[in-house]
Amino acid sequence: MSQENKLNQALKELYNVTGLQFSLLSNPELDTKQALEQIKHLTHAYREKYNKSGFIQELLIEELSSSDIFYRAQKLHIEFHAKRAVYIIETKNAKDSTLLETLKNLFTNLTDDFIIEFSPNNIILVKTFYSKKSKVELEQTANTIVDMLNTEAMSKVRVGYSSIIEDLSQLIIAYKEARLALDIGNLFYTNKATHCHSSLGLGRIIYHLPESLSTTFLKEILGTDPLNSIDEETLTTINIFFDNGLNIAETARKLYIHRNTLIYRIEKLQKLTGLDIRSFDDAVLIKIALMIIRHLKSR
Amino acid sequence: MASVSLKNICKVYPNGFEAVKDFNLDIEDQEFIIFVGPSGCGKSTTLRMIAGLEEISSGELKIDDKLMNDTEPKDRDIAMVFQNYALYPHMTVYDNMAFALKINKVPKAEIEKKVKEVAKILDLEPLLKRKPKALSGGQRQRVAMGRAIVRNPKVFLMDEPLSNLDAKLRVQMRLELSKLHQRLNATIIYVTHDQTEAMTLGTRIVVMKDGVVQQVDTPENLYNYPSNLFVAGFIGSPQMNFLNATVKIVDNNVSLQVGQHSFALPPAKGKKLIDGNYNGREVVLGIRPEDIYDSEVFIETSPSSVFESKIKIYELLGSEVNLHFNLEGTQITAKVDPRTTIRNGDTARFAIDMEKAHIFDKETELTITN
Numbered sequence: 001m002s003q004e005n006k007l008n009q010a011l012k013e014l015y016n017v018t019g020l021q022f023s024l025l026s027n028p029e030l031d032t033k034q035a036l037e038q039i040k041h042l043t044h045a046y047r048e049k050y051n052k053s054g055f056i057q058e059l060l061i062e063e064l065s066s067s068d069i070f071y072r073a074q075k076l077h078i079e080f081h082a083k084r085a086v087y088i089i090e091t092k093n094a095k096d097s098t099l100l101e102t103l104k105n106l107f108t109n110l111t112d113d114f115i116i117e118f119s120p121n122n123i124i125l126v127k128t129f130y131s132k133k134s135k136v137e138l139e140q141t142a143n144t145i146v147d148m149l150n151t152e153a154m155s156k157v158r159v160g161y162s163s164i165i166e167d168l169s170q171l172i173i174a175y176k177e178a179r180l181a182l183d184i185g186n187l188f189y190t191n192k193a194t195h196c197h198s199s200l201g202l203g204r205i206i207y208h209l210p211e212s213l214s215t216t217f218l219k220e221i222l223g224t225d226p227l228n229s230i231d232e233e234t235l236t237t238i239n240i241f242f243d244n245g246l247n248i249a250e251t252a253r254k255l256y257i258h259r260n261t262l263i264y265r266i267e268k269l270q271k272l273t274g275l276d277i278r279s280f281d282d283a284v285l286i287k288i289a290l291m292i293i294r295h296l297k298s299r
Numbered sequence: 300m301a302s303v304s305l306k307n308i309c310k311v312y313p314n315g316f317e318a319v320k321d322f323n324l325d326i327e328d329q330e331f332i333i334f335v336g337p338s339g340c341g342k343s344t345t346l347r348m349i350a351g352l353e354e355i356s357s358g359e360l361k362i363d364d365k366l367m368n369d370t371e372p373k374d375r376d377i378a379m380v381f382q383n384y385a386l387y388p389h390m391t392v393y394d395n396m397a398f399a400l401k402i403n404k405v406p407k408a409e410i411e412k413k414v415k416e417v418a419k420i421l422d423l424e425p426l427l428k429r430k431p432k433a434l435s436g437g438q439r440q441r442v443a444m445g446r447a448i449v450r451n452p453k454v455f456l457m458d459e460p461l462s463n464l465d466a467k468l469r470v471q472m473r474l475e476l477s478k479l480h481q482r483l484n485a486t487i488i489y490v491t492h493d494q495t496e497a498m499t500l501g502t503r504i505v506v507m508k509d510g511v512v513q514q515v516d517t518p519e520n521l522y523n524y525p526s527n528l529f530v531a532g533f534i535g536s537p538q539m540n541f542l543n544a545t546v547k548i549v550d551n552n553v554s555l556q557v558g559q560h561s562f563a564l565p566p567a568k569g570k571k572l573i574d575g576n577y578n579g580r581e582v583v584l585g586i587r588p589e590d591i592y593d594s595e596v597f598i599e600t601s602p603s604s605v606f607e608s609k610i611k612i613y614e615l616l617g618s619e620v621n622l623h624f625n626l627e628g629t630q631i632t633a634k635v636d637p638r639t640t641i642r643n644g645d646t647a648r649f650a651i652d653m654e655k656a657h658i659f660d661k662e663t664e665l666t667i668t669n
Contacts, residue, residue, distance in 0.1 A: 098402050105387040105398065140383070147381035152399060152446070154372040154379075156352045191312050191344075236315035243316060254317075254509055294314075 003032040010039040017046045052076050056114045056126055060175040069168050080167050083134050086174040087125040087161045088182050094123045099153040106148055134164055142194040159194045160185055187298055206291040214292045221289045222273055237265045246283055301363040301453035301486055302328050308358035310344050318344045320510045331480045333501035334490045341510035342490045343458055350456050351375055378447035382459040386431040386442055393427040396445045417448045420482055437468050455487045473499055494534055506530050528664040531585050531657055537632045539585045548578040555584050558627030563603035565654050568668045585657035591633035591649050601650040613643045
């Protein structure tokens, strides 16, 4: 086979692996042997990279034995023991090339970080951390992802991320953590764009309550038709009252209503539920009830 | 560049929380507008609504008279620089700036022209072949700005872009930004919680609190004529001193009684209190630290606003001295000449420049005398 045919063959293989099409230009100064070697190396590197991504994707969703993971990781030159975290990036369109290109170029540590198009709306980043300040970096990375995708790809995204894991066998746990963080965050903390599994607050408890227990609790607090018993106006009032630390004057000011109007609304709720949200204990019950309502409505 | 108009803009989250309430603003072409306010006041949310990264709950957003409420961010002809920016680590400065254009399939020659033009504006020409690791913090920041500028947008949106820099670099970058605005003649909307940044950069400043616009004005007017107690306290460092006072009007002479002390108001300010029927009512007297004098000359010429107090803290800041003391149970700060002989523990005499006094209604917290 001529050198030119060999080069074309190598480029075809590169295309099969990467999807990138190159055409051969005649250049008398080109060292064809060297070029052939370089294309082969590139193809090899990409193939390994794709194999690695496939392997990582498998680890995110399938439970494999530690020894199997260790063996396969070694074969693919992936460090088994390393501090890593999983970030799920939720977007309208995960196939948006600008978004993917931005992420790929931002996290270019080809051997240690992995970017996976996971579903039509989700991209996953598996990030390796080296420094001792990895917890700070963990949050910083989430903020950087959001700000960079906002400014560079001009895409609105939300990010859920796991805590730091110690080895590859925990990747499946990390993925579940990041997924949970995103689900709970999207449900209860809608004004935030990043959600960390280790700081989900009350949302974590409410999310895991069994439906039967939730409904029983709601009936106890709000009566027979709990999902429709509180009107929008009262709901807003309660939320703002909570946001302002149960402070009457501040809440009235923020709602642009007279103090007495606020007290009237609070007393109306008290008639309905028997609970006075000015008292801390009752406020806690209402707060939990409202979060449960939101959770049940989302189902 | 372009004008931006926000009419009755509101942002309500699903839990009922109103992050922005009835925001109205017309931003002229080439203005450098600053949104400033404490954390959670809605300034970033407003910027993100302009960017298209947050949905507008109600109201109208127009850029160059075109309604933009439902337009995708990438179709709004804007460019953004946010707090948590990062450079692409394996790319040179040139490639970092060219990246967005390459992805948008802009012809190579045009990319080169734009990047070189912007590099010249930002003094990045000698650094175009360097990678981010070989750049200083300030240079990296300039590259991040460059990435936005090469897009040649109608409007620049910046959200605390300097907040990750150290204090010295922030001052330097503030100057750079000011120069950049002059060179680009750009419309810039800039969010910060730092009032020094707001005062030094903005052609106009929007002060926000709890999602509500408190005042929109030039830096000078905000400082000299704050519209309410919040703006008066937020703008200025050290902040304005506030004293509860009772208005006394006798034969058209108006004075403010603060505990045992009585401070006479100049006729023009006094007239506003007479017209507003404030006799006997409580108000808040606001005095900027630099309007309290310790010099004998000033004290002699202002006998109706003199008081005495024991100095609790003497702070030498180099070009000025801050003296902290109590007046009728309220802590007061006076900014005086560094050559003052007053020290900790001294009992000193001061006089207030009542021409510069600000009087606020205690209930509405609105200014009465401006």
